[in-house]
Amino acid sequence: MSERPTTLFIGGAFEPPSGGKTIDVLDKATGETLATVDLAGVPDVDRAVASAAAAQPAWAAATYAERAAVLRRAAAILEERSGELRELLVRETGCIPGKADYEIGAAAGELTEAAALASRPVGEILQTTHPGRLSVSERVPLGVVGLITPWNFPLVLGMRVVAPALALGNTVVLKPSPETPLSGGLTFAEVFAEAGAPPGVLQVLPGGADVGERIVEHPDVAMVHFTGSTAVGRRIAATAGGLLKKASLELGGNNALIVLEDADLDRAAMIGAWSSFHYQGQTCITAGRHIVVRAVADRYVAALAARADAITVGNPHTEPVGLGPMINERQRRRAEEMLEEAVAAGARVVTGGSARPPYLRPAVVTGVTPGMRLWDEEIFAPIAPVLVVDDEEAAVRAANDTGYGLVNAVVTADTQRGLRLARRLRGGMAHVNDATPQDEALAPFGGIGQSGLGGRSGGEANLEEFTERRWITSTDAPLHYPY
Numbered sequence: 001m002s003e004r005p006t007t008l009f010i011g012g013a014f015e016p017p018s019g020g021k022t023i024d025v026l027d028k029a030t031g032e033t034l035a036t037v038d039l040a041g042v043p044d045v046d047r048a049v050a051s052a053a054a055a056q057p058a059w060a061a062a063t064y065a066e067r068a069a070v071l072r073r074a075a076a077i078l079e080e081r082s083g084e085l086r087e088l089l090v091r092e093t094g095c096i097p098g099k100a101d102y103e104i105g106a107a108a109g110e111l112t113e114a115a116a117l118a119s120r121p122v123g124e125i126l127q128t129t130h131p132g133r134l135s136v137s138e139r140v141p142l143g144v145v146g147l148i149t150p151w152n153f154p155l156v157l158g159m160r161v162v163a164p165a166l167a168l169g170n171t172v173v174l175k176p177s178p179e180t181p182l183s184g185g186l187t188f189a190e191v192f193a194e195a196g197a198p199p200g201v202l203q204v205l206p207g208g209a210d211v212g213e214r215i216v217e218h219p220d221v222a223m224v225h226f227t228g229s230t231a232v233g234r235r236i237a238a239t240a241g242g243l244l245k246k247a248s249l250e251l252g253g254n255n256a257l258i259v260l261e262d263a264d265l266d267r268a269a270m271i272g273a274w275s276s277f278h279y280q281g282q283t284c285i286t287a288g289r290h291i292v293v294r295a296v297a298d299r300y301v302a303a304l305a306a307r308a309d310a311i312t313v314g315n316p317h318t319e320p321v322g323l324g325p326m327i328n329e330r331q332r333r334r335a336e337e338m339l340e341e342a343v344a345a346g347a348r349v350v351t352g353g354s355a356r357p358p359y360l361r362p363a364v365v366t367g368v369t370p371g372m373r374l375w376d377e378e379i380f381a382p383i384a385p386v387l388v389v390d391d392e393e394a395a396v397r398a399a400n401d402t403g404y405g406l407v408n409a410v411v412t413a414d415t416q417r418g419l420r421l422a423r424r425l426r427g428g429m430a431h432v433n434d435a436t437p438q439d440e441a442l443a444p445f446g447g448i449g450q451s452g453l454g455g456r457s458g459g460e461a462n463l464e465e466f467t468e469r470r471w472i473t474s475t476d477a478p479l480h481y482p483y
Contacts, residue, residue: 004182007038008206009189011051012199018043023178023206028094028325028358029315037181040207045173045214048203052144052171053220055200060141060169067167068115073195074163075111078104081191085155087317088183093151094324094358096316099279106439107159113441114163117462126471134474139467141169142246143222146215148236150227151177151327152282154184157250160445161225162188164462166201170222173203173215179327181206216240216247223248223466227284230378230404230450237453248455248465250284250446252378253406255436256399257287258421260392261295262413267433269303271411275435276384277311277362280323282331284451285407285429287436288379290386291395297388301366304384305351308362313355323382325358332360335381339363342374342385353383370401378404392421400426406447409436428452 005014021039026032040048059067078085082104089100123138145165149158154176165172176185189204205211216224216239223246226236233249240247257275259268275287292300316324326332339353342365352363360381368375368385375385389395399408407429412418418432428447431438439445444456455465 004035005186005190006035008040008044008048009186009193009202009204010044010048011203012193012197014189017041023181025092025180025182027091027317028327029091029317034091035182037186037206039178040175040205040211042210042214044205044207045211045218048173048205049144049215049218049220051200052173052203055198056141056143056169056171059166059171059198059201062169064118067169068118070192070195070197071111071115071118071163071167074191074197075108075115077191077194078108078111085183085187088187089155090317090324092180092183093154094316094327095279096321096324103153103156106156106441109441110156110159110163113459114167114462117164118167120463122467128473130475130479132475132477136472136474138470138472139168139463140470142466142468143170144220145170145172145466146218146221146224147172147174148212148215148224148226148228149174149176149184151179151184152279154180155187156439157227158184158188160457162202164457165466166197168462168466170466171201171203173205173221175205175207175211175215178206178208213239216245217243219243222246226250233452247453248457249452250457251450251452252404253284253286253447253451254288254376254378254402254404255285255406255427256289256291256402256408256425257436258395258399258408258410259290259292259296259300260395260410260412260417261293263296263300263411264413265296265299265303268300268411269307271409271433271435272300272304272384273307273311273362275409275437277308277323277382278437280326280360281362281382282327282380283437284378285437285439286379287409288383288385289375289399290384291398292386292388293392293395294388294390297386301350301364301386304386305364308352308364308384311362313359313361323359323362326360326381329357331380332358335360335379335383338374338377338379338381339365339383342368342372345369345372347372347374347385376402396421396424400424402426403450404447405449406451407431407436407438409434428454428456
């Protein structure tokens with residue numbers, strides 16, 4: 001890989017941090033050090049926020065065409081650098097090349113859609129009972145948006161916020177995950193600097209929890225967007241709530257895939273395998289619970305296990321494999337512990353679940369019941385737990401028996417039946433005869449309950465997410481008031 005910046009990006013320039021801490025960025029398959037990146041400290045957050053706050057009024061006052069042009073140039077730069085970025089994503093995140101290509105294309109799509117968002121109407125004329133009064137509702141930028149992103153889809157999940165926030169006149173302070181500070185952070189700095197974003201419009205601060213906490217607490221950060229675990233999301237929500245600050249939280253999921261008795265089982269197994277195993281199961285929209293009607297359960301499990309057995313596992317940078325390494329040993333070991341606990345409680349591993357570190361073979365597990373961590377918690381590993389139920393009604397009850405509410409899927413030969421059932425499932429998204437992992441730049445993405453506060457990213461939802469309403473009236477002559 002070519003040399004790239006490894007320090008903070010503040011005020012349009014790469015600058016050293018206030019302290020001397022660094023972190024090694026590792027190739028997730030080999031453990032090789034790809035780069036050593038400087039880590040920001042709390043004083044750096046204050047500098048970055050001050051820079052973003054100073055730049056925001058002029059950026060908001062720029063014409064929509066000027067903001068859109070920066071976003072379109074950024075999209076073109078991503079596409080021009082796709083080969084370099086593919087290698088970086090494969091090595092830094094442990095994904096296969098196909099997933100990297102998807103992520104680059106999706107990030108470019110977020111930029112082009114956001115460029116179109118910049119020209120959307122920002123207000124409406126309201127009816128009024130006062131003769132001669134002009135009453136207007138307009139959307140205005142929030143100001144400085146603080147963004148804390150995860151490691152699993154660092155490029156696209158960052159761009160999902162950066163692009164629309166900038167399009168609508170905000171400035172952004174971005175803290176990427178320490179696992180992926182290059183593809184999830186400093187790549188953004190390079191791309192937007194080359195695209196001509198004015199200094200201060202985007203700040204990038206690789207850092208630890210102290211940096212994230214300061215971004216959330218900073219009085220000049222108007223909104224915080226966080227994608228990550230429900231546990232951390234709760235803490236951010238508590239802090240933001242105390243400060244009366246807007247928080248948008250995209251949290252975990254324990255998503256259900258329901259297979260009805262009339263389903264095409266080969267198709268269902270394909271959908272189930274992709275839903276649970278893609279990118280080593282390390283996404284919030286992975287299917288963590290397979291709920292299967294008893295009449296077809298044995299055949300479905302056999303078909304799913306056969307697909308799991310056919311998946312190759314290895315170094316995606318050097319081998320044509322289907323799955324790469326787990327993001328770190330802690331995550332791999334947690335998955336193994338959940339499997340061991342489930343087996344001790346009566347579950348059976350049909351296939352998979354073992355491999356030399358840093359890998360984990362995709363697993364299919366039966367006999368899983370509520371009360372097991374493997375069923376109740378988000379797994380974030382390539383494991384497909386299966387629960388057998390008697391009928392559709394039992395499937396709906398089992399799917400809704402969770403505090404999460406992100407995405408569900410239903411597989412059936414009767415599309416209308418699937419739609420009726422999908423509308424009964426608790427969550428922000430549902431898919432009929434398709435996998436749980438779905439994402440489109442124009443679609444409202446998000447969950448409820450332990451999966452988020454109900455905010456949405458994508459399309460028209462971005463207008464609500466990254467602006468606030470202001471009511472303005474004007475009249476030629478004031479009304480007559482009694483005093």
